[in-house]
Amino acid sequence: MTMLLIKGSFQVKGTQPDGDTIHFTPDDPGEWDLLGSGGRAVKHNVLGRATLRLDAIDALETHYGPNRVHQPLRFAHAARDELLAWLGFTDVQRGPDETVTAATPETVPGFALTSGADVHGRCVALVGRGAFQRVSGVDVDVDVDMLRETANHHLLTAGLVYPTFYRGLFPSLRTELTAATQQARASGQGLWPSDATTTGAKITALSSLTDDAVILPKLFRRLVDYLRLDNPSLACFPAFLAGVQDHFTIMSTGKRCAGLHSIVEITNGQTVQMTRPPEDLVFNEA
Structure with a gap:
């Protein structure tokens, strides 16, 4: 499956990340325009900062709708905390409304593999951490081995999120994520026993x-x-x-x-x- 590679960094201070959304700023904000004019545009600020929604997974809600209704927070917070730790954030401090007030470091390097945005303008992506040994702003053939190196796959393997597949996801990647889900369920990982x-x-x-x-x-x-x-x-x-x-x-x-x-x-x-x-x-x- 071919997806656009965008390198950049993740930030959490001043935001309310959960288990499947996080803020990301490309090294080159102009690379958002490479997603093409035929699909939905990614909403971002003048610095290019945008919200990423992790493709193919859905974490329990921490604040849904105008009344900020949540699901059982034990697992909602577990998915959020695992995502941030996997990316490289430590000592994350939060206010009473779950807004992050401090984290070490303030930003961590990473990348997004994406085909576009959802109806809310969030970039739908496979999320990776650290450096990526390819040039940013190019199309990458995403195979199963590459998928296994993403936060999306990791969170499903840990049993902390649900699979939620959309038609744009290539069948071979969906098959791998299904296998990860079923293995996590069979071994009683994360939320599955509940x-x-x-x-x-x-x-x-x-x-x-x-x-x-x-x-x-x-x-x-x-x-x-x-x-x-x-x-x-x-x-x-x-x-x-x-x-x-x-x-x-x-x-x-x-x-x-x-x-x-x-x-x-x-x-x-x-x-x-x-x-x-x-x-x-x-x-x-x-």
């Missing part, structure tokens, strides 16, 4: 999502948006999902779906579960 995505999470109130249920973040976000409608019953949740229309393919069957209601069941009026594991789904970009 995962209730396919076994069922009992949802009686918003606190069930913030304090108890460890589930795929995409499902969490849909549940939070539904509960904000002040409907105490989950009976209408499938209809809500049908209206949202997340488009995806179930890879094991080849079935194309328009809405998570196709793979979400409600039992006993309170238990929500997906009938397919996250790694079996490939979503269309919004």
Whole structure:
């Protein structure tokens, strides 16, 4: 899979990084323009600083939506802390709102391998640390060996994030990330012993999502948006999902779906579960 290599540095001071997003400044800000005019542009400041979203993974939410709703923070923070430590940050200090007030060092070198931005203007990337022995601003053929050297692969191997695949990811890379996910699950790494995505999470109130249920973040976000409608019953949740229309393919069957209601069941009026594991789904970009 060919992706653009951009070298630069990561920064965390004054930001609220989580397990799958971090700020990055290219050595040459003009390299953002090399992503082409056909796709979405990466939003950045005058120095080129932009937000990176790590491709193919989704960490538990630390602050979702206007009310900054979070998932169980034990695993949300574990993914965030592992990402920062893997990149090379130490002694990270935070304020009460989780904004980083200090870190050692203030910046660390690294690189992004990317094909473009998401709907929010965040650069979607495979993230690497340290020096990269190739010229920046060129297309690189990303193979499985290179993928294994990224934070994306590392966090899945550690079982600290969920796989969340989109159609733009090359099949061989998706296969490798699926294998890493299944190995982490089988060996009980990270969040997997607590995962209730396919076994069922009992949802009686918003606190069930913030304090108890460890589930795929995409499902969490849909549940939070539904509960904000002040409907105490989950009976209408499938209809809500049908209206949202997340488009995806179930890879094991080849079935194309328009809405998570196709793979979400409600039992006993309170238990929500997906009938397919996250790694079996490939979503269309919004």
